[in-house]
Amino acid sequence: xxxxxxxxxxxxxxxxxxxxxxxxxxxxxxxxxxxxxxxxxxxxxxxxxxxxxxxxxxxxxxxxxxxxxxxxxxxxxxxxxxxxxxxxxxxxxxxxxxxxxxxxxxxxxxxxxxxxxxxxxxxxxxxxxxxxxxxxxxxxxxxxxxxxxxxxxxxxxxxxxxxxxxxxxxxxxxxxxxxxxxxxxxxxxxxxxxxxxxxxxxxxxxxxxxxxxxxxxxxxxxxxxxxxxxxxxxxxxxxxxxxxxxxxxxxxxxxxxxxxxxxxxxxxxxxxxxxxxxxxxxxxxxxxxxxxxxxxxxxxxxxxxxxxxxxxxxxxxxxxxxxxxxxxxxxxxxxxxxxxxxx
Amino acid sequence: xxxxxxxxxxxxxxxxxxxxxxxxxxxxxxxxxxxxxxxxxxxxxxxxxxxxxxxxxxxxxxxxxxxxxxxxxxxxxxxxxxxxxxxxxxxxxxxxxxxxxxxxxxxxxxxxxxxxxxxxxxxxxxxxxxxxxxxxxxxxxxxxxxxxxxxxxxxxxxxxxxxxxxxxxxxxxxxxxxxxxxxxxxxxxxxxxxxxxxxxxxxxxxxxxxxxxxxxxxxxxxxxxxxxxxxxxxxxxxxxxxxxxxxxxxxxxxxxxxxxxxxxxxxxxxxxxxxxxxxxxxxxxxxxxxxxxxxxxxxxxxxxxxxxxxxxxxxxxxxxxxxxxxxxx
Numbered sequence: 001x002x003x004x005x006x007x008x009x010x011x012x013x014x015x016x017x018x019x020x021x022x023x024x025x026x027x028x029x030x031x032x033x034x035x036x037x038x039x040x041x042x043x044x045x046x047x048x049x050x051x052x053x054x055x056x057x058x059x060x061x062x063x064x065x066x067x068x069x070x071x072x073x074x075x076x077x078x079x080x081x082x083x084x085x086x087x088x089x090x091x092x093x094x095x096x097x098x099x100x101x102x103x104x105x106x107x108x109x110x111x112x113x114x115x116x117x118x119x120x121x122x123x124x125x126x127x128x129x130x131x132x133x134x135x136x137x138x139x140x141x142x143x144x145x146x147x148x149x150x151x152x153x154x155x156x157x158x159x160x161x162x163x164x165x166x167x168x169x170x171x172x173x174x175x176x177x178x179x180x181x182x183x184x185x186x187x188x189x190x191x192x193x194x195x196x197x198x199x200x201x202x203x204x205x206x207x208x209x210x211x212x213x214x215x216x217x218x219x220x221x222x223x224x225x226x227x228x229x230x231x232x233x234x235x236x237x238x239x240x241x242x243x244x245x246x247x248x249x250x251x252x253x254x255x256x257x258x259x260x261x262x263x264x265x266x267x268x269x270x271x272x273x274x275x276x277x278x279x280x281x282x283x284x285x286x287x288x289x290x291x292x293x294x295x296x297x298x299x300x301x302x303x304x305x306x307x308x309x310x311x312x313x314x315x316x317x318x319x320x321x322x323x324x325x326x327x328x329x330x331x332x333x334x335x336x337x338x339x340x341x342x343x
Numbered sequence: 344x345x346x347x348x349x350x351x352x353x354x355x356x357x358x359x360x361x362x363x364x365x366x367x368x369x370x371x372x373x374x375x376x377x378x379x380x381x382x383x384x385x386x387x388x389x390x391x392x393x394x395x396x397x398x399x400x401x402x403x404x405x406x407x408x409x410x411x412x413x414x415x416x417x418x419x420x421x422x423x424x425x426x427x428x429x430x431x432x433x434x435x436x437x438x439x440x441x442x443x444x445x446x447x448x449x450x451x452x453x454x455x456x457x458x459x460x461x462x463x464x465x466x467x468x469x470x471x472x473x474x475x476x477x478x479x480x481x482x483x484x485x486x487x488x489x490x491x492x493x494x495x496x497x498x499x500x501x502x503x504x505x506x507x508x509x510x511x512x513x514x515x516x517x518x519x520x521x522x523x524x525x526x527x528x529x530x531x532x533x534x535x536x537x538x539x540x541x542x543x544x545x546x547x548x549x550x551x552x553x554x555x556x557x558x559x560x561x562x563x564x565x566x567x568x569x570x571x572x573x574x575x576x577x578x579x580x581x582x583x584x585x586x587x588x589x590x591x592x593x594x595x596x597x598x599x600x601x602x603x604x605x606x607x608x609x610x611x612x613x614x615x616x617x618x619x620x621x622x623x624x625x626x627x628x629x630x631x632x633x634x635x636x637x638x639x640x641x642x643x644x645x646x647x648x649x650x651x652x653x654x655x656x657x658x659x660x661x662x663x664x665x666x667x668x669x670x671x672x
Contacts (some may be wrong), residue, residue: 172550172560177510212509213607214639218463222508250611254619268509269551273588274612282592 003035004117004328005067006321007110009103010040010079011122012096013087015302016312018048020122023314024321025056025074034325035070037116039063039077039103043085051310063106067115079103089308092125097132100124104139108146111293118294118328120321123302137170143291152187153290156195156263157272157299158323159281162256163204163263164272165192165289176268180211180224185232185265192263193241195289198327207252207261208233208245209271215248229267253279283313285320287327294327296320349670350453351404351413352662355443356384357458358436359423361640362650367458368393369652370659371412378663379405380456381413383439383446388423389414390646401451417442425646428461433468436460440476444483447631454632454662455480458655459640474506477626480633489628490527492601493610493637494661495618498591499536499601501528501627502610512606513562516549521570521603528601529579531627534672535665538600545590545599546571546583547609553584567605591617611637620653623661632665634658 008024011017021038024030038045042060049055058076061067067075079102084095103121110116124139136142144153157164167188168179189206196204208229212222219226229246236243247255249266253275256264266272276284284299298316306312357363367382368389374380381404382389389395394411398404407413417439421429440460446452457476465471473479481489492501503524504515525544532538547553548567550560557564567584575581582599589595590602591613604610614622614637626633636654644650 170551170555170559172554173509173562174513174560213506213611216508217506220463221506222510224508224510249608250615251619253612253616257616270587270609271612273551274591274609275616277588278591278613278616 003033003070004325005035005037005070005115006325006328007037007039007107007116007119009107009119009121010038010044010099012092012100012125012128012302013041013044013047013084014089014091014093014096014128015123015125015304015307017122017302018044019051019308019310019312020298020314020317021045022048022052022054022056023312024317025058026052026054027314027318030318030321031074036074037067037077037110038074039079039106041079041081041084041099042076044099045076047085051308053310067110077106079106090304092128092131094128094131094133096125097128097130097134099132100129101132101134101142104142105146108143108293116293117331118296118324120317120324121295121297122317123298123300125302140288143288143295147292149290151290152191153288154188154191156192156287156289157276157281157284158287159276159279159284159299161262162276162279163192163196164276165195165263165265166269166272167265167267169269171268173268177224180228180267182228182232182235185229186235188265189232189236189241189243190239191290192265193236193243195287196263198294198330199287199323200326200330201262203242204263205261206241206243206263206265207247207256208243208265209249209252209267210246211267213248215246283316283319285316285323287323294324294331296324296327349663349666350451351401352378352380352454352456352659352666353401353443353446353452354380354382354659355439355455355457356382356388356436358428358460358464358640359384359388359419359432360425360428360645361459361461361642362645363458363640364388364423365390365646365648366636366650366652366655368412369650370655371408373652373656374659375408378659379408380659381407381415383415383417383443385419385423385435386414386416388419401446426642428464428642430464430468433464437465437469437471440479441483444480444631453666454634456655456658456662457633457635459636459638461640461642476635477505480626480629484629484631487628487630488523488527489626490524492528492531492625492627493614493622494625495614495622495657497617498596498614500604500610500614501601502604502607504606506607509606509608513549516562516566516605518566518570521567522574525570525574525579525581525603527628528603532600535625535627535632535668536600537668537671541578541580542601543580543582543599544601544603545585545595546581546603547587547590547605548584549605551588552586620651621657622654623658625661625665632662632669634662634665
């Protein structure tokens with residue numbers, strides 16, 4: 001069996017990314033189960049080594065170097081970014097932002113060329129990315145633009161096996177009702193189904209959250225459940241998607257925690273984020289789904305408060321890696337299913 | 344048994360075809376030696392086999408507790424069929440609540456604890472013109488402004504708006520409503536929960552990341568922040584508006600005594616996720632104390648002996664505790 005190739009994009013140099021990448025590459029399980037390509041500035045890689053007090057054996061190459069064939073050694077594609085070695089710990093920087101964007105861009109290119117099967121990135125800093133000239137709100141916006149996507153893409157949050165997909169996310173509450181259409185909700189349910197299948201669930205059990213208190217109580221407190229959400233659930237069910245809802249959002253999370261469902265589709269940002277952060281998401285994984293390549297990242301941020309102290313927890317980053325590899329492995333196996341169920 | 348000076352708690356039976364009667368009986372079995380209370384309702388509606396003692400007056404409840412659940416009788420026209428509410432019983436459900444309020448107001452009971460009702464049944468069959476029991480009680484108390492608090496050991500949280508469509512929340516959220524809610528909460532923390540100065544209140548934003556400087560909505564900056572500033576200047580210790588998704592984990596909760604949420608699910612999602620079976624609904628701002636379990640009639644499991652009485656028990660305990668705190672004040 002040939003190993004999958006996973007690109008590891010270096011995170012913001014001021015955060016815990018360099019340290020986490022070092023810890024990840026020091027993990028035998030990680031090293032042995034995939035071909036690894038690090039994309040980042042050599043100075044930042046060295047920073048991780050300094051912070052951890054040990055060297056990692058990698059083969060450095062130019063950013064545009066041929067990456068096959070793998071000889072078992074970790075390949076480091078060198079991004080050249082002026083002044084990045086001087087970025088202080090726990091500070092945002094334009095150089096850090098540039099490295100995040102350019103690292104991601106190279107990873108996308110390699111995936112387009114079929115040379116990379118999945119992408120894991122260490123925590124980026126949004127402010128650095130903004131300083132570095134990123135015109136998009138986040139990584140997902142950049143990815144959508146790079147791949148010129150017409151189909152839905154969305155961030156999923158995964159905590160202890162519980163998945164949360166969202167119909168709307170970074171949107172003012174007053175603008176949410178107009179965005180809740182049957183079509184958009186059904187697409188979110190479909191994307192959730194495809195994404196969980198790629199992550200290894202044969203027939204994901206999906207629960208769709210209501211929008212109003214008590215799921216609208218039969219229309220007494222809002223009619224979105226009747227008008228848009230229920231029709232979306234029914235359409236998805238007709239496409240053989242295993243989903244139920246709309247269910248009142250306040251009580252459904254414990255059902256998910258207790259294993260009744262694998263994923264929740266929420267209508268707005270805080271509906272999912274409040275619960276999943278109470279259910280262990282700080283140790284969880286974010287999955288950027290709907291892209292042509294599986295992409296994951298640890299759920300936490302750059303953690304400037306503990307950056308450079310060698311005490312960051314590897315578990316979320318390792319979970320992100322495992323999730324990505326899993327999705328990359330299942331992706332080819334389920335390609336037919338994917339295209340068959342797409343809209 | 345504690346505090347002979349404290350009167351028994353009055354418990355309204357709620358919808359007799361819901362889980363009310365069975366969780367009240369279960370609460371009696373747990374609390375019979377701990378705190379005196381009595382149910383107002385039809386003794387025939389109590390599940391078969393349960394021990395009851397029909398009483399003439401609330402004053403008889405403490406002694407009756409040892410022998411069975413004390414019931415102050417109000418006759419209903421129809422029996423209670425689990426899961427199948429009888430329209431003819433609906434007006435009596437409302438009367439029981441009124442009777443319970445009278446007893447608390449006249450000083451025959453220390454506090455009121457209400458079992459769940461079906462608003463739908465009461466609206467259709469009893470001409471009930473209120474969005475919920477809380478609003479009805481506020482009306483009975485002379486049109487006071489009442490607010491709903493959800494309380495558990497882990498979290499106390501008060502939603503500023505409650506049973507309205509989420510699409511109407513941004514418009515319903517006014518500086519005046521927010522300020523009143525925070526003031527009522529602050530006062531209740533002092534009088535009913537005995538929280539010492541400085542009482543610390545955390546206020547959630549309405550929008551994701553509390554609006555992120557206006558990029559994700561402006562109510563946080565325009566409505567919520569000025570109210571927080573004003574009350575802070577008066578000496579109330581207020582944090583906010585905060586990003587709602589990061590204010591409910593253990594470390595954050597350690598920094599405040601109560602949280603203010605902008606809408607129903609913003610309050611209910613964290614409390615249910617943290618304390619599913621032991622959350623209690625407390626009505627603040629009334630001249631008397633009122634608690635209730637934070638679940639509904641649960642028609643789907645009524646009469647099967649599956650209902651979990653934990654929230655009812657917690658509601659009774661909290662009623663007793665806050666009544667003591669008020670007495671001490």
